[in-house]
Amino acid sequence: MKVAVLGKTLFSGVMSALLSECGHQVVWCNSFGADESALPYFQDESLQLLLQKQEKSGFLNCCDFQHLDFNQDVFFFSFNATEEQQAFQMLDTIRHACFAHPKLMINASTFGLHGTQRFQQLLPNDDWIYLPDIIQEGNALRSFTQATQLIVGCDHVDIQPKIKELLRPLFPRAQQYLFMPVLDAEFTKLSISGMLATRISYMNDLASVAEKLGIDIEQVRQGMAADNRIGSAYLFPGVGFGGENFSHDIRTLTHAVADSGVKNQLLEQVWDINEQQKELLFRKLWNYFRGDLKGKVIAIWGAAFKENTPSIQQSPVHAMLTALWAQGVTVKLHDPQAIANIEKVYGPREDLILCKDQYQAVEGAHALCLITAWKQYGSPDYPYLIKLMQHPLILDGRNLYDPTYVKTRGFNYIGVGR
Amino acid sequence: MLSHFNPNLDTGTVCQKLASNKEQLQSEHLRELFAADPERFNRYSIQFEQLLFDYSKHRINKNVLQGLIEWADAQNLRSWIGSLFSNQEINYTEQRAAMHWALRLPEQDQQHADLAADVHAQLERMYALVEQIHAGQRRGATGEVIQDVVNIGVGGSDLGPLMVTHALSDFKYQSAQPLNVHFVSTMDGSQLSELLHQLRPETTLFIISSKSFGTIDTLTNAQTVRLWLEKALGQHPYILKHHFIGVSTKPEKMTAWGIAPENQLLLWDWVGGRYSLWSCIGLPIALSIGIEGFKQLLAGAYAVDQHFQYQPFERNIPVLMGLLGAWNTNFLDIQTHAILPYDGRLKYFASYLQQLEMESNGKSIQRNGEKVQLDTCPIIWGEVGPNAQHAFYQLLHQGTQSVSCDFIAPVERYNSQQYTYADSAEALVEQHHLALSNCLAQSRLLAFGNEALDQTELASLPAYKQYEGNQPSSTLLLQELNPYSLGMLIALYEHKVFVQSVLWNINPFDQWGVEKGKEIANQLLPILNGEQTDLDGLDGSTQGLIKILLGKSNG
Numbered sequence: 001m002k003v004a005v006l007g008k009t010l011f012s013g014v015m016s017a018l019l020s021e022c023g024h025q026v027v028w029c030n031s032f033g034a035d036e037s038a039l040p041y042f043q044d045e046s047l048q049l050l051l052q053k054q055e056k057s058g059f060l061n062c063c064d065f066q067h068l069d070f071n072q073d074v075f076f077f078s079f080n081a082t083e084e085q086q087a088f089q090m091l092d093t094i095r096h097a098c099f100a101h102p103k104l105m106i107n108a109s110t111f112g113l114h115g116t117q118r119f120q121q122l123l124p125n126d127d128w129i130y131l132p133d134i135i136q137e138g139n140a141l142r143s144f145t146q147a148t149q150l151i152v153g154c155d156h157v158d159i160q161p162k163i164k165e166l167l168r169p170l171f172p173r174a175q176q177y178l179f180m181p182v183l184d185a186e187f188t189k190l191s192i193s194g195m196l197a198t199r200i201s202y203m204n205d206l207a208s209v210a211e212k213l214g215i216d217i218e219q220v221r222q223g224m225a226a227d228n229r230i231g232s233a234y235l236f237p238g239v240g241f242g243g244e245n246f247s248h249d250i251r252t253l254t255h256a257v258a259d260s261g262v263k264n265q266l267l268e269q270v271w272d273i274n275e276q277q278k279e280l281l282f283r284k285l286w287n288y289f290r291g292d293l294k295g296k297v298i299a300i301w302g303a304a305f306k307e308n309t310p311s312i313q314q315s316p317v318h319a320m321l322t323a324l325w326a327q328g329v330t331v332k333l334h335d336p337q338a339i340a341n342i343e344k345v346y347g348p349r350e351d352l353i354l355c356k357d358q359y360q361a362v363e364g365a366h367a368l369c370l371i372t373a374w375k376q377y378g379s380p381d382y383p384y385l386i387k388l389m390q391h392p393l394i395l396d397g398r399n400l401y402d403p404t405y406v407k408t409r410g411f412n413y414i415g416v417g418r
Numbered sequence: 419m420l421s422h423f424n425p426n427l428d429t430g431t432v433c434q435k436l437a438s439n440k441e442q443l444q445s446e447h448l449r450e451l452f453a454a455d456p457e458r459f460n461r462y463s464i465q466f467e468q469l470l471f472d473y474s475k476h477r478i479n480k481n482v483l484q485g486l487i488e489w490a491d492a493q494n495l496r497s498w499i500g501s502l503f504s505n506q507e508i509n510y511t512e513q514r515a516a517m518h519w520a521l522r523l524p525e526q527d528q529q530h531a532d533l534a535a536d537v538h539a540q541l542e543r544m545y546a547l548v549e550q551i552h553a554g555q556r557r558g559a560t561g562e563v564i565q566d567v568v569n570i571g572v573g574g575s576d577l578g579p580l581m582v583t584h585a586l587s588d589f590k591y592q593s594a595q596p597l598n599v600h601f602v603s604t605m606d607g608s609q610l611s612e613l614l615h616q617l618r619p620e621t622t623l624f625i626i627s628s629k630s631f632g633t634i635d636t637l638t639n640a641q642t643v644r645l646w647l648e649k650a651l652g653q654h655p656y657i658l659k660h661h662f663i664g665v666s667t668k669p670e671k672m673t674a675w676g677i678a679p680e681n682q683l684l685l686w687d688w689v690g691g692r693y694s695l696w697s698c699i700g701l702p703i704a705l706s707i708g709i710e711g712f713k714q715l716l717a718g719a720y721a722v723d724q725h726f727q728y729q730p731f732e733r734n735i736p737v738l739m740g741l742l743g744a745w746n747t748n749f750l751d752i753q754t755h756a757i758l759p760y761d762g763r764l765k766y767f768a769s770y771l772q773q774l775e776m777e778s779n780g781k782s783i784q785r786n787g788e789k790v791q792l793d794t795c796p797i798i799w800g801e802v803g804p805n806a807q808h809a810f811y812q813l814l815h816q817g818t819q820s821v822s823c824d825f826i827a828p829v830e831r832y833n834s835q836q837y838t839y840a841d842s843a844e845a846l847v848e849q850h851h852l853a854l855s856n857c858l859a860q861s862r863l864l865a866f867g868n869e870a871l872d873q874t875e876l877a878s879l880p881a882y883k884q885y886e887g888n889q890p891s892s893t894l895l896l897q898e899l900n901p902y903s904l905g906m907l908i909a910l911y912e913h914k915v916f917v918q919s920v921l922w923n924i925n926p927f928d929q930w931g932v933e934k935g936k937e938i939a940n941q942l943l944p945i946l947n948g949e950q951t952d953l954d955g956l957d958g959s960t961q962g963l964i965k966i967l968l969g970k971s972n973g
């Protein structure tokens with residue numbers, strides 16, 4: 001089939017790669033205007049490799065929106081929440097183009113409840129499907145291909161064969177599809193994010209209690225994970241969840257709940273706990289130094305909202321930087337991939353030193369805060385660390401280290417809920 | 419007619435002339451004054467920026483007004499205004515200047531450059547603190563963000579900030595995290611006891627606001643919250659540092675109490691407590707309406723300062739307010755003055771003016787040490803108009819007391835897209851129109867009495883349904899109630915008070931009448947605490963009451 005993928009998101013990259021690999025003729029429209037810069041580059045190596053391979057093979061072509069050929073069988077739309085206006089402008093252009101209807105139109109953007117319906121109002125004569133974005137950053141291709149069941153929002157039974165045919169090479173069996181009305185699917189997508197966020201905030205809430213009671217939350221976490229009704233995913237206490245889409249989902253869901261008039265405070269609390277959690281290491285520092293942080297140097301390892309991504313959207317690092325700077329602290333920051341993004345947001349400033357080397361960051365520091373669990377932070381050279389630091393204090397925002405071991409190496413250790 | 423000082427004017431003569439004017443006017447009802455002059459409203463109203471002052475419903479005519487202005491001249495008002503706007507120690511009983519006007523000087527003021535620099539240095543410190551709190555970066559001892567600020571103060575350190583904060587609630591600054599501002603004043607702890615169990619010590623910041631830092635009401639409340647905090651967070655000086663701000667003229671007393679130097683905001687002896695909301699005493703105001711809002715408030719007051727200094731008396735609103743008030747009190751024998759705002763946000767305005775006017779001009783000794791010849795400040799009282807209509811308006815309309823009134827109302831309301839009322843703006847605008855129509859109806863009925871009623875019905879009305887009228891009132895219309903116009907309004911009354919003090923030749927800036935009571939209370943406290951048992955020397959009534967109080971506490 002001839003497929004046009006519109007969007008710069010990770011999902012659009014994944015679909016372009018996978019569909020062209022299956023033999024579909026894919027044109028990936030990933031720049032919206034002629035003035036826009038180069039193609040999106042994903043830090044996901046396997047995805048990047050596959051995209052390059054497909055481009056070479058000729059099954060995948062990239063273009064900007066002005067050069068998009070509207071003679072396609074399928075349109076796949078995957079926009080960020082912030083691109084809503086552009087998305088509607090493009091749809092408006094497509095509406096006025098001359099081609100035969102109906103086409104298969106797939107909305108894969110999360111524009112809240114009724115998002116797909118608003119698209120459909122512009123192009124009412126086409127067959128509309130909602131395919132929720134389930135891509136996990138850092139694990140992009142497999143998070144789609146290994147889904148046990150694809151949730152598909154589809155209001156008419158006769159559209160089902162079209163989407164099945166498109167995805168047949170990836171999902172050949174009928175039971176791999178879970179069809180439901182579009183609105184239900186949109187709500188499901190948000191509810192999944194809400195559930196995961198709730199698990200994290202629940203763990204963080206328990207962690208603060210555990211800390212007061214002298215319990216190590218890590219033991220508790222392992223115990224809970226061993227219960228097969230619970231499982232181990234999204235049970236890690238830490239300095240809070242982030243990520244653009246995930247956070248956006250929670251906000252959208254919270255507003256949807258509030259607008260419905262139902263009195264429900266759970267999601268508000270989930271969000272608030274998480275916002276509090278983002279500052280957790282700051283508060284620990286504040287207590288440790290009795291509110292006297294002026295002039296101190298604090299090292300931070302990790303700026304990305306999670307490992308294996310350069311994204312700093314909604315990352316705890318922002319709350320930390322703002323809080324530390326407000327107290328007159330100089331921050332030395334290291335991250336294997338996210339430094340460029342940090343630079344983009346904050347620009348040059350005297351109280352922010354960006355470091356290429358993780359050990360350079362701790363030089364002269366009064367404390368080291370670990371915010372992102374990048375693998376390379378897992379086993380630091382402790383003797384070297386203690387030599388470099390002005391004061392031996394490690395704040396472990398992801399409970400990455402063994403507290404006893406760190407303490408025997410001469411450090412003061414503060415974790416989350418332990 | 420320009421108000422040049424006329425050395426030939428003598429207060430006695432002028433007052434005699436005014437008294438005879440009064441005799442002539444005695445028989446003329448307000449409705450006759452209006453009937454005689456279709457231009458009366460235009461003649462007797464002044465538009466000044468966002469504010470309109472209508473004094474046409476006062477029992478005056480051209481001669482009276484001229485006489486009143488001559489009185490001001492005879493009392494040297496022009497030169498007294500000059501003294502006020504200088505560093506002269508016109509508060510002679512305390513050897514202090516009264517320079518609250520300096521608090522609203524623009525930063526770049528040339529005429530008083532040093533003063534402006536001093537004032538703005540403290541304001542900048544306050545703004546920095548406000549910014550920190552608004553950004554959600556002011557933290558308690560545990561590192562949690564401050565979410566509640568409690569202002570502990572009494573009198574000028576309470577009423578002004580409370581009144582303004584309430585009045586400008588529609589202009590609440592949207593801080594990074596929700597911020598609540600509370601006020602605690604009463605010495606019996608009743609406000610505190612209700613408040614403390616709703617607050618978390620970790621996220622609460624206290625402002626101890628006391629000009630002298632010796633006010634017992636404030637210090638006992640402060641001591642109670644200090645114990646409350648220390649119980650939860652422990653007893654360390656660094657804990658106090660994160661939860662207490664002090665505003666005072668006395669840094670050494672603040673330090674002794676435990677307020678860290680960086681948390682001390684200063685004001686000056688030359689600011690009277692009831693004139694101090696423009697200084698760092700206004701911290702709760704700045705927290706509520708933001709720094710820009712606070713600057714607007716100051717700018718509104720500054721505009722009135724200029725108006726007061728440079729407008730000729732017959733176009734000078736505070737001068738006219740003062741003169742009309744004195745005319746009502748001293749010549750028309752009207753002993754009370756009601757403040758009636760037709761806007762619920764001005765709920766505390768009457769109590770604020772009670773302090774401003776009655777503490778300033780409730781005096782009976784002249785500057786020359788002699789007893790005053792004329793009555794001074796009338797009883798000031800009032801309430802939000804629409805509510806008062808169901809309470810004391812009966813007396814205004816049909817009672818035996820004469821009362822003069824100030825009606826205050828905003829022309830526009832619910833006109834900006836405020837989140838609090840955006841949803842029901844239309845219905846609320848109608849409510850505002852209802853309030854305005856009531857405001858006009860009441861001042862009309864007060865002035866015109868029966869004439870405001872349907873004339874055809876009048877003949878058949880029994881006496882108890884009739885209205886005498888002839889009660890004077892002013893109407894102050896603000897284009898809208900905002901920080902700027904409120905700043906104007908407050909400054910108008912401040913200067914009105916000064917004008918009257920000059921007419922009566924009294925010092926409006928001291929308050930010796932409230933000192934002695936504090937002293938006597940200090941003598942009685944040891945008796946109630948059981949530290950002292952000697953009741954001799956007390957009057958019989960007090961002895962009797964103490965015995966009951968002690969009996970109760972013992973048993």
